[in-house]
Amino acid sequence: MNGPHAPPAVIQTPGFAHYSLAWSPFHTTRIAVASSANFGLVGNGRLHLMSLNPLPAGVPVLGIDKFGSYETQDGLYDVAWSELHENQLVTASGDGSLRLWDVMVNDLPINAWHEHTREVYSVDWSNVKKDTFASASWDGTVKLWLPDRPRSILTLHAHQACVYQALFSPHQPDVLASCSSDGTLRIFDLRSPSYVSPAPGVNNFTTPLSSAALTVPASPGELLTLDWNKYRPFLLASAGVDKVIKIWDCRMVKMGPEGGTIGGLCETSLLGHEYAVRKIQWCPHRAGLIASASYDMTCRVWDTTPAPGRNQLVYIHDPHTEFVVGCGWSLYEEGVLASCGWDQRLNVFRI
Template identity: 45%
Template sequence: MASMLEFRTSGFNPYAVKYSPYYDSRIAVAASANYGIVGNGRVFCLGLSAAGIQIEKTFDTNDALYDLAWSEINENQLVVACGDGSLKMFDLGVDQFPIMNFHEHRRETFSVCWNPCTKDTFLSSSWDGTVKIWSPTRNASLKTLPIGCCTYSAAFNPKNPAIVSAVSSDSNLRIFDLRTPSSAKYHLTTMIPVHAPPSAGPVLPRLADGQTYAGAVPAEILTHDWNKYRDTVIATAGVDRLIRTFDIRNPAGGPLAVMAGHDYAVRRVAWSPHAPDILVSASYDMTVRLWSDGYMLPPLPDNTIRTGAQVGLMNRHTEFATGVDWCLFGAGGWVASVGWDERVLLWDANTLLGR
């Protein structure tokens, strides 16, 4: 791969990377000392220039950092998810100290996501079994959604600000609609058991390669992401190494597509903002892989689950690959990936895709 930029987060092991929604030349990395087991955390705000990747700002925290999200209303602000259960908001124009502190979670805060539609709220999920929705101007949360088990990832729908999703250690994908009465299951509208076989019909579906799909043993779901073009489609992945896509309009129908290839747990998935069928994944097998879920191909017969195809492999990390994100701008292929090897790699996915 000809073009790859690299930055080292010396002394800190990255957990997440995010491109700025405002600039194609700015990224942020959430990292932790000692692999996040004990010790402090550091946010790296990095700028891309002709000279390579430069530090624009760093912020230190007293506890590990597991995720981050750029503000959608202020180009200089971001929120980080901390191991002490807090969320901290930093401003690139303010030295060191967070400008806001949000602390209600009782266990590690593991994910954070800014609302891309109304842009006035963000959410967090925690090992304490809850998802919380926040305003950046208030210390107290606006709403708490109970999950009941370790919740690794939560997100807003990219088109509807009232739809929230979460995946957790109990192998379920949950969808909440904040427009429903809270008395009705705390806004829970859909629950998809990710590893279950489809419940519709007496005949088990087949994968496109002819094998019967009978589901799998439940395992922890570590990551998920909404498709940016098909806003009812979600990709999930986790400990059992498979990536599955689901349409929330058909919760009993089983997966739309299954993608196999990783050797260890999948830590992060992200749909491309430039194509409706492409996603990228980062795994504990040290690889970052590009996939097509086959959406652009002709329809399959009924009761057939599509077998997604791996269309690219980036294996330059030498430790767990923990985070990956797409640049929103430019030609449409730049990806940032991070791993526990203290490295941030920026590369052009188009060189793998051959598109």
């Protein structure tokens, strides 16, 4: 699994532990990193903007340069690039706020929102409905936003516990999934009458919990991360405190005891991490590959395609010296993966 590989490109950000990373959908070499002082427990945050040197196939990654950064008053937990504007990106903060940044504008955000009442732990920009992004918070809600509106356009009371992540489907513009500390994975169909606002642009704050199109009891513990498969519309992966990555076929459903739809067939369970799995992401280039980042200080790559004698664990990246909490595949260079962690390092490497 760990044969000879080119060494990773590494850049450190002294004083700021990383929480999340995102590759630009417009520029092949740009990466944004959300970070926090004092491991996110107290203190400021910083958004780092990185640029890779060219990545010609078959040669080592040459290096990473930082081309910008923005300071925030509270820690940053997540970041997502705009799908509309090549220079804009949104961050999620520990004080419950969201900020929209433009890399051509110094120092200050170009827009900000503060509706969540607790930490915002996840932000996701739809790559299908490109004018919309979603935020997920420890206040139990998921909110939808348009970058030019002063307030959210929709609030989902998604869980009765902390929501760790919410992601739009890459196949259906009105389908969104969330995961929570309650151990469930939930899918919402925003075409349902439950989510129709009384007037355009008016936020509906009364959406009931029971409006989830599907609830998957995915884990006995906290569910920290999820991702949609980029090739199979009904396939999701989830992972969390129980250290197991599970692959779900959400077409397998049944009615719950109170009339809600529950289910989801667990196709595969990937075991190997020694501590909680903090982040997973399906590969955009190969349907069966998925990457994971864990508190066991490793980033791993798995092959979920069943075959006799095939080892599901493909690769282990273990140079990190603290919790690895973020990972992401390059959108343009097949086989290139980035990882970040509490050791203040961003690593970029080929598998």
